[in-house]
Amino acid sequence: MSLSNNTMDSNTSLPLTEDQIHALVDGQLAANELAALQAHLAQDPDARARVLKWQQQRDALRGLHQHVLDEPVPSQLRSAASQTAASQQELDQWWRWGGMAAGVMLAFGVGWFSHTAWQGDLAFRSPAVLAKARAERDFVRQAGVAHAVYSPEIRHPVEVTAAEQEHLVQWLSKRVGKPLKVPNLASLGYALMGGRLLPGEAGARAQFMFQNTAGTRITLYLGALDSVPGGANSRETGFHFATDGPIPSFYWIDQGFCYALAGPVPRDALMKLAEAVYRQL
Amino acid sequence: MNRQPIVDHIPALRRYARALTGDTWAADDLVQDTLERACSKWRLWTVGSNLRAWLFTVMHNLFANQMRSATRQASSSTVDIEEVAHELAAPDAPPDQAMDLQRCLLRLPPDQRAVLLLVSVEDMSYADVAKITGVPIGTVMSRLSRGRSRLQALLDAPAQAATQPSATGTPVSHLHRLK
Numbered sequence: 054m055s056l057s058n059n060t061m062d063s064n065t066s067l068p069l070t071e072d073q074i075h076a077l078v079d080g081q082l083a084a085n086e087l088a089a090l091q092a093h094l095a096q097d098p099d100a101r102a103r104v105l106k107w108q109q110q111r112d113a114l115r116g117l118h119q120h121v122l123d124e125p126v127p128s129q130l131r132s133a134a135s136q137t138a139a140s141q142q143e144l145d146q147w148w149r150w151g152g153m154a155a156g157v158m159l160a161f162g163v164g165w166f167s168h169t170a171w172q173g174d175l176a177f178r179s180p181a182v183l184a185k186a187r188a189e190r191d192f193v194r195q196a197g198v199a200h201a202v203y204s205p206e207i208r209h210p211v212e213v214t215a216a217e218q219e220h221l222v223q224w225l226s227k228r229v230g231k232p233l234k235v236p237n238l239a240s241l242g243y244a245l246m247g248g249r250l251l252p253g254e255a256g257a258r259a260q261f262m263f264q265n266t267a268g269t270r271i272t273l274y275l276g277a278l279d280s281v282p283g284g285a286n287s288r289e290t291g292f293h294f295a296t297d298g299p300i301p302s303f304y305w306i307d308q309g310f311c312y313a314l315a316g317p318v319p320r321d322a323l324m325k326l327a328e329a330v331y332r333q334l
Numbered sequence: 335m336n337r338q339p340i341v342d343h344i345p346a347l348r349r350y351a352r353a354l355t356g357d358t359w360a361a362d363d364l365v366q367d368t369l370e371r372a373c374s375k376w377r378l379w380t381v382g383s384n385l386r387a388w389l390f391t392v393m394h395n396l397f398a399n400q401m402r403s404a405t406r407q408a409s410s411s412t413v414d415i416e417e418v419a420h421e422l423a424a425p426d427a428p429p430d431q432a433m434d435l436q437r438c439l440l441r442l443p444p445d446q447r448a449v450l451l452l453v454s455v456e457d458m459s460y461a462d463v464a465k466i467t468g469v470p471i472g473t474v475m476s477r478l479s480r481g482r483s484r485l486q487a488l489l490d491a492p493a494q495a496a497t498q499p500s501a502t503g504t505p506v507s508h509l510h511r512l513k
Binding site for chain 2: 081111121127133136
């Protein structure tokens with residue numbers, strides 16, 4: 054803090070002001086101000102006494118709960134921080150992706166591989182189609198939320214680790230009601246960390262998490278798509294790039310099953326990963 | 335992209351909350367509320383600005399709201415040193431300096447307590463404290479000055495009163511003015 058206006062008076066015989074004494078105690082003086090004040094202080098025993106008193110009080114306050122700094126952070130605070138971090142990450146993503154407006158339904162990335170139910174004029178959509186659209190959007194958002202919540206976890210990013218891959222695949226296949234396969238993304242630098250079971254609106258969903266050597270984590274979120282009145286066969290789409298969730302993702306639907314690959318990576322890299330996943334499933 | 339900074343700030347937020355509230359559980363609740371609030375308010379934080387100051391601002395606003403509603407409920411006014419000096423005169427247990435300091439801190443008006451702690455313990459610049467507490471820097475200085483003097487008077491009070499045991503006879507009911 055600069056106290057120049059009231060402190061650097063050339064008349065050094067004036068007693069130190071209250072603010073000057075505090076600034077001295079708190080170490081908030083510029084070097085030149087400090088030198089002048091110290092010279093002044095030498096001639097002012099009353100001010101010296103006050104500086105000493107405030108210093109002692111300051112030290113006492115600093116010692117008061119010092120031990121809290123060394124305590125382990127309680128887990129509920131740690132997880133609250135992870136969620137905050139996740140939303141910070143989300144914010145960073147928005148910046149990175151050019152500040153695309155939130156809440157825009159599947160704004161970009163239309164029809165990467167094939168024509169889809171998304172293309173065409175929304176006004177001519179039937180309510181059933183719109184319901185499907187809503188289900189897809191919800192699915193993708195949930196995929197993004199699941200990514201945001203679990204990927205920052207330090208201790209428990211997954212329920213079952215890659216070390217028990219066979220068990221993991223059997224377990225999740227049984228719960229989501231479809232034989233699953235874990236894609237191998239090693240050629241793109243990502244190794245499987247493990248997976249977890251998550252609730253969906255119409256049943257269980259699974260999340261597989263992968264990590265590269267830089268510590269970047271991507272997640273594959275999958276499950277039966279809710280409200281599929283047209284039957285499983287009618288539900289196939291190409292790749293879509295979604296940015297309305299917390300984390301950008303590519304998603305697609307195959308035989309009534311929806312897949313979303315989410316991660317804080319550039320769009321073309323995510324696209325490559327999504328293609329690799331799609332080919333192997 | 336880096337989540338580490340937020341976790342890194344938790345110990346300092348906990349310490350500040352502990353001194354501010356004088357209660358372990360209330361303090362951690364305040365930290366938890368702060369983190370949750372920060373989560374919902376991320377867009378108000380400017381990327382690249384001072385994350386620590388921002389988190390303390392969020393906490394300060396939550397604390398200030400708590401104080402306001404507590405004041406409304408209790409309808410009590412601030413307490414003068416003269417009125418509480420006698421209460422500090424006869425501690426039941428041997429006086430523990432830390433407990434005594436915390437007790438005296440809690441007798442400061444919350445505004446002064448916050449400024450005093452942010453400056454003394456958290457080493458915040460006066461300018462940052464002004465931003466965190468949402469007042470001009472002149473107000474920060476006067477709160478700091480009054481806070482320090484008042485805390486010192488409170489801390490010195492038991493020693494004085496201990497030499498005058500009769501002072502302990504004063505009923506505690508004087509503490510609260512009823513309106």
